[in-house]
Amino acid sequence: MTKSDPPPTTSYTPPPPFSNTTTPLIPIYQGAEAHLYKTTFLTPSTPAALKIRPSKPYRHPILDRRLTRARILQEARCLHKLVKEGVSVPAVLGLDWEFSASPEGNGAGGSWLVMEWVEGPVARVVLERWERHIKTLGRNHGSQSQDVPGDEGEKVRGLMRKIGAAVGSLHKAGVIHGDLTTSNLILRPFSPGASTESRDEDEQVSPSMEGEIVMIDFGLASQSVQDEDRAVDLYVLERAFGSSHPRTEPFFEEVLVGYRESYKGAGPALKRLEDVRMRGRKRSMIG
Amino acid sequence: MSASLETIDLPHLPSSLAVHVALYKDVQNASYLRQQLLSANADFEYAFIDAAMVMSRAHVLSAIFRAVNDYSNERLKSRNVHSEIVFSLSPTNNIADSFRKFGISDSTGSLLVVKVAVTPEITHGSVAAHLAQHVQGSSIPFDDAAISQISDFAKIKKAYKLGSLPSPAASQANGAHDNEKRRLELSVLGAIALRGAT
Numbered sequence: 342m343t344k345s346d347p348p349p350t351t352s353y354t355p356p357p358p359f360s361n362t363t364t365p366l367i368p369i370y371q372g373a374e375a376h377l378y379k380t381t382f383l384t385p386s387t388p389a390a391l392k393i394r395p396s397k398p399y400r401h402p403i404l405d406r407r408l409t410r411a412r413i414l415q416e417a418r419c420l421h422k423l424v425k426e427g428v429s430v431p432a433v434l435g436l437d438w439e440f441s442a443s444p445e446g447n448g449a450g451g452s453w454l455v456m457e458w459v460e461g462p463v464a465r466v467v468l469e470r471w472e473r474h475i476k477t478l479g480r481n482h483g484s485q486s487q488d489v490p491g492d493e494g495e496k497v498r499g500l501m502r503k504i505g506a507a508v509g510s511l512h513k514a515g516v517i518h519g520d521l522t523t524s525n526l527i528l529r530p531f532s533p534g535a536s537t538e539s540r541d542e543d544e545q546v547s548p549s550m551e552g553e554i555v556m557i558d559f560g561l562a563s564q565s566v567q568d569e570d571r572a573v574d575l576y577v578l579e580r581a582f583g584s585s586h587p588r589t590e591p592f593f594e595e596v597l598v599g600y601r602e603s604y605k606g607a608g609p610a611l612k613r614l615e616d617v618r619m620r621g622r623k624r625s626m627i628g
Numbered sequence: 629m630s631a632s633l634e635t636i637d638l639p640h641l642p643s644s645l646a647v648h649v650a651l652y653k654d655v656q657n658a659s660y661l662r663q664q665l666l667s668a669n670a671d672f673e674y675a676f677i678d679a680a681m682v683m684s685r686a687h688v689l690s691a692i693f694r695a696v697n698d699y700s701n702e703r704l705k706s707r708n709v710h711s712e713i714v715f716s717l718s719p720t721n722n723i724a725d726s727f728r729k730f731g732i733s734d735s736t737g738s739l740l741v742v743k744v745a746v747t748p749e750i751t752h753g754s755v756a757a758h759l760a761q762h763v764q765g766s767s768i769p770f771d772d773a774a775i776s777q778i779s780d781f782a783k784i785k786k787a788y789k790l791g792s793l794p795s796p797a798a799s800q801a802n803g804a805h806d807n808e809k810r811r812l813e814l815s816v817l818g819a820i821a822l823r824g825a826t
Contacts, residue, residue: 358697364639381639383689414825421818424811425790432814435693436821441701455821457814 355393356441356451366391374412374560379458382434388458389434392416392560395451396440410438412560413452419516419562420456426514429507429529429555431456459555461530462548464504465523465585470548471497472588477544489588493547498595500528500550505599507554508575513604517570519561521578523585528552566606572613573622575600579614580622632767633756638689641696646745648755649688651679651774652738655765659734671758675713679738680780681730681787682717683813684772688740690817691716696744705824709744719788719819729787738778739765785812788819 353376354360364385366378375394382389394409396402413436423430435455442450475489489497504526511518518525530552563570575597582593597614601607633650637643655661664672682688695712698704706715706723718726732739741763743755768774785791793815794808 358640358642358700361642362640363643383638383686383693385637385639387686414822417818417822418825421815421822424818425793425815427811433818433821435690435817436825437697437701438825439701439703 353395355395356437356453359391359393359453380455382455388460390431390456390458392454392456393451394453396442406440409440409452413454414438416559416562417454419559419564422564423511423514423516426510428510428514428516429553430511430559431459431555431557459527459529459557461527461552461555463524464500464526464528464554467500467528467548467550468497468523468586468589470544471550472586473544474547475588494592496547496550497589497592501589501592501595502599502602503554504578505596505601506603507556508578508596509600509603509607511556512566512571512574512610513606515564515566516559517563517565517574518556518559519563519574520558521556521574522581525556525558527555527557529555568606568610568613569617569624571606571610572617575610575614576617576622579618632769633752633759634770635752636689636692638693638696641693642700644745645696645700646750646752647692647696648743648745648750648752649770650741650756650759650763651768651770652741652763652765653679653768653778655737655739655763657762657764658732658736658739661739661763662732662734662736665732672762673708673710673743675710675740675742676732676736677714677717677730677740677742678732678736679740679775679778680736681784682740682775683779683781683784683809683816684775685770686813687816687820688717688742690820692742692744694820694823699744699746709746710742713742713744716820716823719823721824739763740770781812784816788816790815790819 355366355376359366364381366380368376369379369390370377375392378391378393380389380391381387382391394413396405396409400408417433417436417438420430420433424432433454433456436453438452440450440452471493475493478490478493479488507526508518508521528550530549565571578596579593582590597611601611633648636647636649638647661672661676665676677688692713695709695716698712698716699709704712706712711723714731715723715726717730720726741759743750745751781795785793785795790812793812
C-alpha cells in the first residue's frame, strides 16, 4: 500500500483505542476523507492497515456523525461481502462506526476500520518502472521507435488480463469500486519477501509482474449489478491508464479481454462501456 | 493445572486491561461452572466459551478486542465485559442466542476461559489459582494447533451463516486446506466486526 504522497503533517489525535496506544501507527497516506496508517492488530506480528475517518469540524455534528458512520460502514460491508465471495481484497479485521472522541485530544473524534495488510507494489509503480525500462531499452538500441519487444509485451499483457479478471470478480460479486486507478491495485507477490525493493530504480531490470492483483480503497464503493455502473467503473480505469501510463495504454484492451472471460455478465457491461466512452462518466440529465 | 494460563497483550488496548486466557480439554464439571454463571456468582465472572465454536486464536482475540473496546467506550450491550466477549463472538444481536451457541453448556468438553483484569486485584496469579481450584479438566496450550483439534467447523459455519464456503476438510492437500481455512477465518472476523451494523 505505497502511495508517494507526503505523510500527514498536522498533529491529530486519533479516536480511541488508538488515542493512547503504545503500538506504533505509521502514517501511510492522508486524503481529504481519511487517514491511513500501518500498524499491527490482534497480535504484535500481524500487520494491518488502519483507516480513520476523522470528524470534520466544519460540518454540523449530527450530519458529520451520520455521514462518517454511513461511509465507513459502506466500505466495511463491501469488503466483508467480497471476502466471503473469495474476491482478492483486504479483509475487515476490526471496525468501530460509533463516533468516539478522544478524551484528552482536541475534541476530534472519528470512526475507524482495520484491514488486513496487503504487501506489494501498487500497479502504478510496477507500470511506471516498466515504462522506464522500455524507454531505456529503446535508447540502448538507438532506435526511436515506440516498439515494445515481444516478450515484454506478453508480460504486460498478462498483467493487464489479471487486472481485468480482478475487476470482473468484483463486479460478479455485485460490488462497484467507484475509484479504480492503478494506485488502488496492488500486485501481491505469490511468495512473501519476493518483492524487489532493492531494484526499484534499476531501469536495466524489467519489474516482476508475478503475483495476484488485490484491489484496495473501497471508500467510494457501492453495491450494484447494473451494466451502467460496471461500465463507468471500467471507464474510470481506462481513463486512469490513459493519463498515467501512456506507453501501457495500447495494452488496455487486454484488461477488457481478462474482464470478458471472468464472468457471464461481462458482455453487456462491455457493450455499455462503448456508450459511456461516447458521452463520458456522467449521464446527461437532458431530456 | 493452570500452568498454561496465558496473559495476552492485545495491540492498542490499554495495558492495564490485561487479558488472561486458558484452554482446557476433558472438562468434567461444565454444568457446575455454568451454574455459577447463571447464579451470577461474582467470583465466577469469566467468559466461559465452548472451545468447539472457536476456530483460531485470532477468532477469539477479535471478539475480545471488540468487547474490551466497547467496555472502554462504555457501550456494553450485556452485563459485563466477560459476557460481552461471549456475545461478541456472535454475528447476531441476540444475547441469549449467543450464549446458547458460543457459551459453556452442560455438555461442554473443551472450554476456553477468558478473564479481563478490570480491577487491579485481578492478576495472573489470582486467576490461575482460582481456575486451578474450580475447573476440573486438563489445561492445554492456547495455540492454533490445539484449537484446530477441537473446532467443530460445521457448527461454526452454521453459526456464522457461511454454509456456502468450502469446508476446510482435513483430507485435502495442505495448500488448499490452508486457503479455505483462511477465507473462513477472515469471513468470521468480518462478521464479528460488523455485528450490529444497521
